[in-house]
Amino acid sequence: MTLIDFLIENQRDMTNNLLRHIELVGISVFIGIVISIPLGIVLSRHRKLAGTVLAIAGTIQTIPGLVMLGFALIFLGIGMLPALVILSLYAILPILRNTYTGITEVDPSYTEAARGIGMTNMQMLFKVELPLALSSIIGGIRISTVYIVSWATLASYIGAGGLGDPIWTGLATYNTKLILSGAVPSAILALVLSGLIGLLQRILTPRGLRGVRV
Amino acid sequence: MIKFEKVSKKYGKTLVLDELSFEIQQGEFVVLIGPSGCGKTTTLKTINRLIEPNEGKIYIDDKDITEMNPVELRRGVGYVIQQIGLFPNMTVEQNIAVVPKLLKYPKDKWQTIVRDLLEMVNMPYEENAHKYPSELSGGQQQRIGVLRALAASPPIILMDEPFGALDPITRDTLQDEVRRLQKKLKKTIVFVTHDMDEALKMADTIVFMNEGKILQMASPEEMLHNPAHPIISGFMGKQIDNRSNGLTAGDVMRTRVVKAARNNQTLKSIELMKSRDVDTLVVINEDDTYAGIVTIGDLRAHGRGGMEIGKLITDAAPVVKVADDAQEAFDALLTSSTSYVIVLNDDNTVAGLITKTSMTRAMGEVLWGDVTS
Numbered sequence: 001m002t003l004i005d006f007l008i009e010n011q012r013d014m015t016n017n018l019l020r021h022i023e024l025v026g027i028s029v030f031i032g033i034v035i036s037i038p039l040g041i042v043l044s045r046h047r048k049l050a051g052t053v054l055a056i057a058g059t060i061q062t063i064p065g066l067v068m069l070g071f072a073l074i075f076l077g078i079g080m081l082p083a084l085v086i087l088s089l090y091a092i093l094p095i096l097r098n099t100y101t102g103i104t105e106v107d108p109s110y111t112e113a114a115r116g117i118g119m120t121n122m123q124m125l126f127k128v129e130l131p132l133a134l135s136s137i138i139g140g141i142r143i144s145t146v147y148i149v150s151w152a153t154l155a156s157y158i159g160a161g162g163l164g165d166p167i168w169t170g171l172a173t174y175n176t177k178l179i180l181s182g183a184v185p186s187a188i189l190a191l192v193l194s195g196l197i198g199l200l201q202r203i204l205t206p207r208g209l210r211g212v213r214v
Numbered sequence: 215m216i217k218f219e220k221v222s223k224k225y226g227k228t229l230v231l232d233e234l235s236f237e238i239q240q241g242e243f244v245v246l247i248g249p250s251g252c253g254k255t256t257t258l259k260t261i262n263r264l265i266e267p268n269e270g271k272i273y274i275d276d277k278d279i280t281e282m283n284p285v286e287l288r289r290g291v292g293y294v295i296q297q298i299g300l301f302p303n304m305t306v307e308q309n310i311a312v313v314p315k316l317l318k319y320p321k322d323k324w325q326t327i328v329r330d331l332l333e334m335v336n337m338p339y340e341e342n343a344h345k346y347p348s349e350l351s352g353g354q355q356q357r358i359g360v361l362r363a364l365a366a367s368p369p370i371i372l373m374d375e376p377f378g379a380l381d382p383i384t385r386d387t388l389q390d391e392v393r394r395l396q397k398k399l400k401k402t403i404v405f406v407t408h409d410m411d412e413a414l415k416m417a418d419t420i421v422f423m424n425e426g427k428i429l430q431m432a433s434p435e436e437m438l439h440n441p442a443h444p445i446i447s448g449f450m451g452k453q454i455d456n457r458s459n460g461l462t463a464g465d466v467m468r469t470r471v472v473k474a475a476r477n478n479q480t481l482k483s484i485e486l487m488k489s490r491d492v493d494t495l496v497v498i499n500e501d502d503t504y505a506g507i508v509t510i511g512d513l514r515a516h517g518r519g520g521m522e523i524g525k526l527i528t529d530a531a532p533v534v535k536v537a538d539d540a541q542e543a544f545d546a547l548l549t550s551s552t553s554y555v556i557v558l559n560d561d562n563t564v565a566g567l568i569t570k571t572s573m574t575r576a577m578g579e580v581l582w583g584d585v586t587s
Contacts, residue, residue, distance in 0.1 A: 113299025116264060116372075117313050117362065118288035127312075131303040206303040208346025 003184075006177045014166075018185055021162035024152040025193070028084050029145050032091025037137065039092075040099025041125065050100055057093040065090070065154045073158050083152075083160030090151055091144040098140025102133030131206065138201040142194055149190040153182065163189075215240050216261060216370065216402065221270030223256055223426075230256050231267065232426035238404060238419075240369070243396055245405045245413040248423035249445070254406045257423070258372050261404060262291045274370065289313055292363030292371035292401075296378045298355050300347040306332075306358055307343040313366040324365075331361040335391060353384035360392060364399070373405045377412070389415055410449050414438065422446050463543040464536035466576035467557040467566030471496050476505050476524030480517035484510065496556065496564055497527045503562040507531050507552075531556050536565050540576060543568050 007014055043050040068089070072082035106129050114124040130137075156164030163182040170178030202210075216238040223231040231253045238244045246254040259265040260272060263284040272279050279287055300309050307328050314324035329339045335357045347355050356376060363371050373392075377385040393416055396403050407413055413420050414434040422430045422437065422445075430442035441447040474483055474495040483495055487510055497505045506527030516526055532546035532555045547555045547568060555568040 107297075109295060109297030109299040110301060112264070112297075113293070113295060113301070116262060116288060116293035116295065116299075118285050118290075118316060120285050123316065128301055128303075131301075206346070208302045208304070208348050 003177055003180055007181055010181065014181060014185070017161065017163050017165055017182065018189070020160075021149070021152055021164075021186065021189065024080075024083060024087060024155055024160060024162050025145060025148045025189075028087035028148055028152075029091050029141065031084070031088035032095050032144055032148075033141060035088070036092050036095035036140070037099050040096050040137075041103065041130075043096075043100050044103040044129075047104070054097060054100065057096055060089055061093045065151050066157070069154055069158050078159035080160050082158055083155035087148050087152055087155065091148050094143040094147070095137065095140040098136045098143075099133065102136030102140075103129050105136075106132045132209070135201055135205050135209070138197060138204065142197040142201070145193050145197060146190050149186055149193065153186055215273075215275055216404070217273040217276075218257075219271045219273070221257075221260060221267045221272060223253075223260065223265065223267045230426050231260070233270065234426065234428065235270075236421065236428060236431055238402060240402055241400045243393070243403045243405065243416055243418045244421060245407060245417035245419070246421050246423060247407055247410065247413045247449070248429075249449075250408065251425075252423040253426040254408075254421075254423050255374055258374055258404055258406050261370070261372055262288045262293060289317055289366060290368050290370070292366075292368045294356075294359050294363045294371065294373040294376045296375040298347075298352075298359045298379075300355055300358055300362070302347050305344050305346055306350070309347065309358055310361050310365050312362060317366055319366075327365055331364060334395065335361065351384075352380055353388060356380060356388060357391070360388075360395070364395070364401075367399075368401075370402045370404070373403060375406055375408070378407070378409075385412075392416070422449070461540035461576060461580070462536060463534045463538045463540055463555075463557045463568060464565065466540045466543070466572055467536075467568045468572050469566040471564055471567050473498050473564060474508075474523060475500070476527065477522050479519075480513050480521045480523060480526075481519055483508070483523050484513055484517075494552075494554070495523070496567070497523060498564060502564075504533070504556060504558055504564050507556070533558055534568075535560065544573050547573060 039053070043053055065086070068086045069082070072086045076082035076085060110128055110132065111124060114128045119127065152160075152162050153164035153167055156162055156168055163186040165182065166178045167182035167186075170176065170180075170182065218234050218236050221231055221234040222229065234253075234257065246257055248254050256265055260267050261274075261279075263279060266280075274282075274287075274291075301312070304312070307325075310328045310331060311324040314327055319327075328343060332339050332342060337354065337357065342350075342354075347358070350358065359376065360373075363373075376392075377388050380388065389412060392403075395401075405416060407416075414437075417434055419431060420434055420437050421428055422443075424443075424445055430437060430446055432440075432442075437446065438450065441450060472486065472490045472492050472495055474486060474497055476497050476499060478486075478497075487493065487495060493510045495508050497508055499505045505524065506529050508523050508526050508528070512526045512528070513523070517523075530550075531552045532543075532550045534543045534546060534555055534557055536557055536559055543555050543557070547553075547570065553570055556564065557566045557568060559565045
């Protein structure tokens with residue numbers, strides 16, 4: 001029985017795993033975005049604070065995923081909720097860092113011009129800084145998404161399901177096909193999402209900025 | 215009108231502006247110049263409150279600007295910077311319209327403004343409005359930078375070394391354009407530069423600053439002729455050379471002039487010309503003041519025996535005063551149909567003549583030192 005046959009035979013399970021995986025990634029990346037972009041903007045206004053906050057976020061990133069999931073299990077039990085909390089934490093750093101650097105690296109001549117012609121801070125943020133930082137921010141979302149696709153496979157350990165289920169079961173039972181039926185789709189999912197976000201990044205970059213350093 | 219009253223600015227212990235007091239009149243083109251670190255850019259930026267002074271007051275039309283909302287203030291004061299700072303995510307049209315839009319002008323109004331302004335700098339709307347800054351040359355970008363500052367018709371425009379990054383030919387063109395726009399639109403312009411050529415060319419008034427103080431505030435001519443401080447002369451060294459070395463018409467004229475009273479008769483005058491080997495007489499009135507010239511041609515064509523030459527004189531020769539710049543006299547000479555310029559004393563008596571020979575000699579002396587005659 002080939003892998004393809006195996007996948008066809010277990011189509012329903014596989015589809016459910018894939019959908020659950022996409023759900024985990026989608027929700028946690030979304031939460032990451034909602035937290036990181038405003039936080040990144042705030043940090044770009046308080047640069048002294050930025051060092052500390054980015055260091056904390058960086059430290060969280062270095063804690064191994066299994067350890068984090070262990071903590072989540074202790075404090076939040078099993079299921080979707082603890083998995084989403086942990087994955088969202090991991091999603092934060094790349095987006096946060098790219099939002100912060102994207103804004104702080106906007107050429108000062110643009111912000112000086114914006115201030116000099118009478119924009120308020122909010123107008124400067126929405127008309128100048130965010131458009132110029134957009135490409136960098138989407139780049140951060142792309143990195144987060146790819147990471148989370150792979151880390152989400154760990155989430156099945158705490159009963160959140162997803163493509164981690166066949167992988168871990170397969171590993172426990174020496175079932176290569178089962179392992180591959182989780183690993184291959186998650187690899188493809190990472191590539192596809194990365195490609196789609198890259199496309200979005202290009203579409204959302206104004207014509208005037210393509211090929212121009214900001 | 216912009217008025218500085220004892221404005222001081224410190225960064226830590228460094229005094230950048232030191233009790234600066236001066237006034238800029240409405241419609242005046244004022245250039246702030248000086249060595250780097252003299253405080254010229256700081257001075258400029260205090261006007262739109264990008265920099266707040268530690269002490270002193272600045273008034274625009276008698277209103278203390280610290281009592282105005284900085285955002286409102288800046289929307290009423292155009293601002294052009296050296297790095298141009300056109301927003302790269304916006305088209306030319308969006309860049310020009312940015313302040314009118316902040317001020318909530320209706321769409322048809324700001325669109326008309328954009329069209330009119332682009333037309334004024336010969337960049338047709340259809341061709342340029344929808345381009346992005348990255349698709350324009352540096353000179354075109356700064357043209358748009360200037361238009362952005364003009365868009366909401368602010369009475370005052372601040373320009374911080376706007377042409378510093380442009381190549382010399384583009385810079386020259388833009389200087390002319392800005393001067394023309396300023397005259398046409400009657401704007402008050404405060405302009406920072408470190409280029410004395412630019413200052414002399416653009417300014418109604420030059421403010422020369424050093425170490426946060428004004429060394430001299432004067433018209434370009436005045437500063438050129440009477441620099442108030444060695445630092446200023448040092449800054450202008452090059453320009454003085456360029457501008458005929460401070461030579462006056464009196465320095466380059468020849469003083470041996472064949473003069474004749476206006477009641478001289480024609481035949482006698484022709485004889486005088488023959489004996490002195492000239493083809494023109496300088497005719498003077500009874501009180502020795504200059505009356506005009508008469509040429510041998512005029513005498514032959516229209517003169518009859520016994521006629522007074524006063525009836526044949528013309529004012530075809532250009533006239534300058536002894537104290538005038540030699541360059542002016544040379545310009546007059548080169549553009550005139552006659553081959554000389556009459557130089558008059560202050561009381562309108564004739565001081566001398568500048569001929570093409572005396573001009574050549576003066577230029578030779580400038581180039582090679584004394585020329586033996």
